Amino acid sequence: MSDEVLCLQGIGKTFNQGTPLESTVLRDIDLRLGRGELTALIGPSGSGKSTLLNLIGLLDVPSAGELYLQGRPTRDSDDTTRTHLRNQALGFVFQFHHLISAFSVLENVLMPLIIRSGRPSADAVELARSLLREVGLEDLADKKPTEISGGQQQRVAIARALITRPPLLLADEPTGNLDSKTAASVFELFRRINEQFGCSILVVTHDPRLAASCPRTVQLVDGRIVSDELSKSSSG
Incomplete structure (x- = not known):
């Protein structure tokens, strides 16, 4: 399906396989995300959310099943291919923004492109400024992360995640x-970005109010998906 950004088929993850410490964290996960979907992933602590996100982010490899990113199978990909796919197809926003304090807000937004190709082009700088405008921080482009609030820092991290147009x-x-x-x-802001840029967004959250704001909610319990529901407003 051409509009399918992510497809998980029978995904499982077991740590310390074949040892007395063997622990299965994810079991038989099937999940598909279409282009432009905004989905919340919820579940109690220890349910496997972080493990699943690491697999989707190509930061780890499943023990079973296959993960397709933009139609490409990834489980048997080598590190170089996985790194390339991650850089091209994925953006990441974390609870802790991981901004670099020595660089300006604008430079932090540009960082993925600087890492990829060195000195950013004029077009890249203009894109970064437009993203800062989108997140309401255009006037803070020359500030350092330590000079802005926590909420503003997270907005910088969102702009940084979008600079590669994932x-x-x-x-x-x-x-x-x-x-x-x-x-x-x-x-x-996530909702607005989802509508304006058309990128799919998967949000792990413990906040039921935020989850309820998403058109789709996937619940994980004990390593299994126990529900996958559209909100009433989305389903019609």
Whole structure:
């Protein structure tokens, strides 16, 4: 299916296989994300959310099943191929923004492109400025991360994740470090970005209010998907 950004088929993950410490964290996960979907991934601590996100982010390899990213199988890919796919197809936003304090806000947004190809082009700088405009931080481009608020830092991290125009954005507890008002504004930004840029977004969150704001919610319990539901407003 051409509009399918992500497809998981029978994904399982077992750590320490064949040893007394063997532990199966994910079992028989089937999941598909279409282009432009905004989906919340919820579940209690220890349910396997972080492990699943690491697999989707190509930071780890499943023990069973196959993971397709933009139609490409990834399980048997070598490290070089996985790194290339990760850089081309994925954006990441974490609970802790991991901005580099020695660089300006604008330079932090440009960092994925600097790592990829060295000195950014004029077009890249203009794209970074336009993304800062989208997240409401155009006037803070020359500030250092230490000179702006936590919510503003997270907005910089979102702009940075979008600089490569990824088809899929992965957000791991992106509002977990923010107060409820700031969290709501950041989550509203995700909704707007989803609509404007058309990228698929998978958000891991413990906040039921934020999950309820997503058109689709996938619940993970004990390493299995126990529900996959569209919100009433999305389903019609």
